[in-house]
Amino acid sequence: MSAPLLQVQGLGRSFGGLRAVDALSFDVAAGEIVGLLGPNGSGKTTALNLISGALLPDRGSVRLEGLELAGAPAHAIARAGIARTFQLVRVFERMTVRENVQAGLMYGRSDHRADPAELLVKVGLGGRDALPASQLTYIDQKRLELARALALQPRLLLLDEWLAGLNPSELVEGVALLHALRSTGVSMLLVEHVMDAIRSLCDRCVVMNAGVKIAEGTPVDVLSDRLVIQAYLGDEDEDVRCNDV
Amino acid sequence: MSAHKIFPGVAIVCAFVALGFAPALGNDYTTSLLITLLLYGVLATAWGLFCGPTGYISLATVAFVGVGAYTVAVLGEQLPWPLVLLVAAGLGALLSFLVGLVTLRLSGTYFVIFTFGLTELLRQLVNWYESTISGSVGRFVFVDASSSSFIYGQLLVLLALVLGLGWWLSRSRLGFALRLIGEDEQAARHCGIDTTRAKLIAFTGTSVFMALAGAIVAPRWTYIDPAIAFNTIVSFQVLIMALLGGLSRFWGPLLGVVPLVLLFETLIRHFPNHFSIVLGVVFLLIVYALPRGVLGWVLERRRLPESTR
């Protein structure tokens, strides 16, 4: 059994007195799609930020194929093979669609450079090269951000609520796109809230609450875990006590 | 290569050659005016090459010009001229590298604030050094390189070089990285761009041009002191010129240089006391009416995209 693609161990980060992420450990195997779940404020995006280098961890390790990345600056992590999208879409608005993808190409693998036109077709933006990114619709901007991330030819793709804000038909398209990507060998770590998408996309899930991991396993197992349900919906026992009265 | 791609290039070369003959054709006054135009042309273009794409606002232009000027004042009589220029360039690079190292890791706000006071700081430091250690605050500049046509010629070459740099940047990966930094620095980092390094290289590189310009024109003054060499108003003038011209293309600032140099020359001669007020009013006009400069306004009218190619 080969070593996992991503190994997160004991990752921690505090802000003042608040422990946003505490002793987080999990793996992502090559070719896997792992879901990072949890209620709002559980530390999922912070964890993603720590892995991508947007934030510096206080302690712990993040290894990509054995290479230690914790504490490295974001650009080094991107070059090492981890690309990401952002919760609030961040495309380069005043630049064209093509230029946005070219931005990702700059530090992608040079031996087999991705083709921007191909990437745009892959995400569903084919033929829109010359449009300024600011003129795209929200979902198209998301697609563009994805294309830019893919241009880096990453080993691991971090998606921060990429499916958020999509209407049902867009959601179907989005999930299909991610499935298609997975079949080309891209491993992914998804922070998501959309439960259906999680069930259909994720091989495994890691659930966080208040900065710590509370469950790990297949979507089915994890979503029926009592602790997970408690985290999302509140304490059952309290409800029972209230009913007694 | 198609004809319409070669034409601008040929036209520019012809223009430069024609300009080369200008001192011989004009008189002392026109040559002096042309020198001022070239000087601000170099400074505004160099300023625009870093500050334009990145959106970082440097208020320290004249700090580097002053460094160049003082290099000539101190070493001008001891070293051959090319070496003096080399030292000036080196010192300009060193100063900008140190400033950049401290401030470019942080957001643009710190950069502006730090550069805001830098010139004043240098003025006071040099003043202190000259009065306590050198004994006299001013220095005489008696250098061989003081003929008007020589200064003019060097500035013309320098302008050609800085425009060449701008042209190269508009096609290079570094130039692209700078524009991405100006768009969204964090997203740029996640594309693998070492943003601090890119900014540092661009800032240092353009500052070298400013230091060289300062060194080249220093002989014109014959006498310099810290107040003359580190005159903060010059930084602001360069800023306005670049903003008036527009920063969407590397040659944009030049569009602002010509009208404003002429305006300032007129002001100094006829209304010297109101210089500051007019400077402020022009500034406000630009900020409120022409935020993207003349170039941006023209591009908008013709509905062309602002990003190059």
Add this chain to the structure above:
Amino acid sequence: MTLFLDALLTGLTLGGMYALVALGLNLQYGVARILNLSYGEMLIAAAVLAYVLFGLQGLSPLVTLVLVLPLAALVGCAMYSLMLTPLVRRAPNRNALEADSLLGTFGLLFIVQGVMLVLVGGGYLSYSFLAEPVDVLGTTLAANRLLALGMAVVLGLAVWLLLTRTRVGTAIRAVSVDPVSAQLAAIDVTRLAMIAFALGTVLAMIAGVLLSMSMTFSATMGMVFTMKALIVIIMGGIGNMAGAVVAALMLGLVESFVATFIDPALTLAASYALFLLVLLLKPAGLFGKASR
């Protein structure tokens, strides 16, 4: 020993002045998010006003101080609504607003400075008011300095009480910490920004009058004050009022000791050295931003 005490007292007076000035700029930058480079010009304008009124009418600067309060508030409100609201409206994000307001106030800097130069010229100005020496802890201090220090303390306390004990003050602090959440708490952020900006102008102009009483100044000194105020608020953490006061005192003391024991011409260099240290070690300020 007296030299040390001298430097200490001068440093505290200077620090007190810087604290007022920095509080004002903190209100403008930390709350209204305007990087006002013409801030120092307002200060000097008030100083020039006190000087002119004292010279022409024999008007005590204390009277000018009272006059300046409503005047400054008016100037601040006018500046915000006429000059800055169009910029606020057209800025797509905070960075763009900062860049625009920086440039706009830059232009204003030159206009105000230009007007003052035309009115009083570029030379050093001072007038004699309450210049009698007073004995303090074994050393002598000019009465006007003591008065300036006293007033700075009183006013500082007044501002402190305003910010912590009144509704407006609390709203101001809320906006400084998190403007989005403040809006959710039904705080009219735009109106408050203008109030904060005007209050900042008031503080600047009060500091200017106090300064004119005890120090020599010139029409072109505005920039140096703006610089120092910026240094102080960055050192204290942008938006952090208490931090600004502490940083101001530190700066005042450092400058005073450098002036007394090393060389008065190196005070700006000393401030910058301090600034550099903070930027290298704790860019978010010695006490960090006033936030979670």
